[in-house]
Every structure is written in C-alpha cells, then in structure tokens.
Amino acid sequence: MSEINQRIRVHIGDITKLAVDAIVNAANTSLLGGGGVDGAIHWAAGPELLAECRTLNGCKVGEAKLTKGYRLPARYIIHTVGPVWQGGGKGEAHLLASCYRRSLELAVAKDCRTVAFPAISTGVYRYPKDQATQIAVGTVSAFVGQNAVPETVIFCCFDQQTAELYQQALLRLAGA
Ligand code: AR6
Numbered sequence: 001m002s003e004i005n006q007r008i009r010v011h012i013g014d015i016t017k018l019a020v021d022a023i024v025n026a027a028n029t030s031l032l033g034g035g036g037v038d039g040a041i042h043w044a045a046g047p048e049l050l051a052e053c054r055t056l057n058g059c060k061v062g063e064a065k066l067t068k069g070y071r072l073p074a075r076y077i078i079h080t081v082g083p084v085w086q087g088g089g090k091g092e093a094h095l096l097a098s099c100y101r102r103s104l105e106l107a108v109a110k111d112c113r114t115v116a117f118p119a120i121s122t123g124v125y126r127y128p129k130d131q132a133t134q135i136a137v138g139t140v141s142a143f144v145g146q147n148a149v150p151e152t153v154i155f156c157c158f159d160q161q162t163a164e165l166y167q168q169a170l171l172r173l174a175g176a
Contacts, residue, residue, distance in 0.1 A: 022106075082096055
C-alpha cells in the first residue's frame, strides 16, 4: 500500500465522538447551525460554539472557517459549506473539491496532525455519493501527497455503504 493510503483512513461512526485535532463540519452559509452533521456537532459542542460562529459573518460555498471544539473531544472544528447539487453543471465539483482543500489548509495553519471529514454535501445537499466520494478521495490524497501535515486524514462515514464507496476509491488509488 502506498504511503499516501496509509495516511488516509475510513471510519464508520459519529464524527462528534472522534478525538482528533480537527473535525470538519458540513455547514451552511450562515454558520449558525442546521440539521445533519451540523446539528449533531452544535449539539455536542454546546452553546459556546454558536456564540463563536455568530462572530464569523458566515462562510461562502467552497470556503472554510475554524472555531474551537468546545465540549467535543476534537480541539478544533473546521466549518465548510458544500455546494447544493443542481445537476452537476453549476460548478459543484469544483466547489466540493475546494471545501476539502480549504479545510486542509486551515488544518495546516493550526498544525493539526489528525483531521476527520464527513461526506460533505451528500445529505441534505443531495450530491450523488459516488461522485462526491471520488472528489473527496482525489482531493485529499493529492493534498496529503504534497504536504506532511496533516499526518492522518479520516473519512468518517455514517453508514457501511458510504464507507465501502470510500474503501473502493482508496483501493483504486492504491492500484493506480
Ligand atoms: N457523523 C458523521 N457523519 C454524519 C453525521 C455524524 N454525526 N450525521 C450525518 N452524517 P448533511 P450536507 C452524514 O446533510 O449534505 C445541514 O442542515 C450524512 O449521512 O449533514 O453537506 C447544514 O446546516 C451525510 O452522508 O450535510 C446545511 O444546511 C453527510 O454527513 C446542510 O445540512 C452530510 O450530510 C448541509 O448538507
């Protein structure tokens, strides 16, 4: 297995439970909370998170902003805003790749050794899971190949089916 693949892992479970340096939140442009993984993160981190988010003036699609982790085991939360799927012709792939890159750049700036991502845009925002997985794995592996930090990136999948998509994409990468 390549060195890059050893630094990328797939985990099945709730991202709010992970004791990593930073978890990534699939937020919306307001950064003031919502459903899905965003709701779970705000619920677990506590009201101090919303208070910090109110100071950030929102976030553009494809960009990312960092807060403290508060009551989470993770030290930081990197909030990124994925694109809403509109059929694929509205720059969705470019914007989704940007979410992963900008999040990793913030992780580097805080010297985060371990970072966990959810499957951004694949829930409420309806991005097709197979296409989103290719972008996630392709973008993260390219970044990891060019940077020593973060040492480890975890794709935190909520279900077995999503985890299998990630495993397959990583195997293809290792075979390439
Ligand atoms: N841990 C890991 N993954 C999770 C968790 C969790 N606790 N909860 C859900 N997922 P979504 P989006 C998975 O809808 O599509 C919010 O309202 C879930 O199975 O959370 O980017 C925001 O405020 C799915 O695969 O995010 C925005 O308005 C993935 O996380 C909007 O939803 C992403 O699903 C963002 O939509």
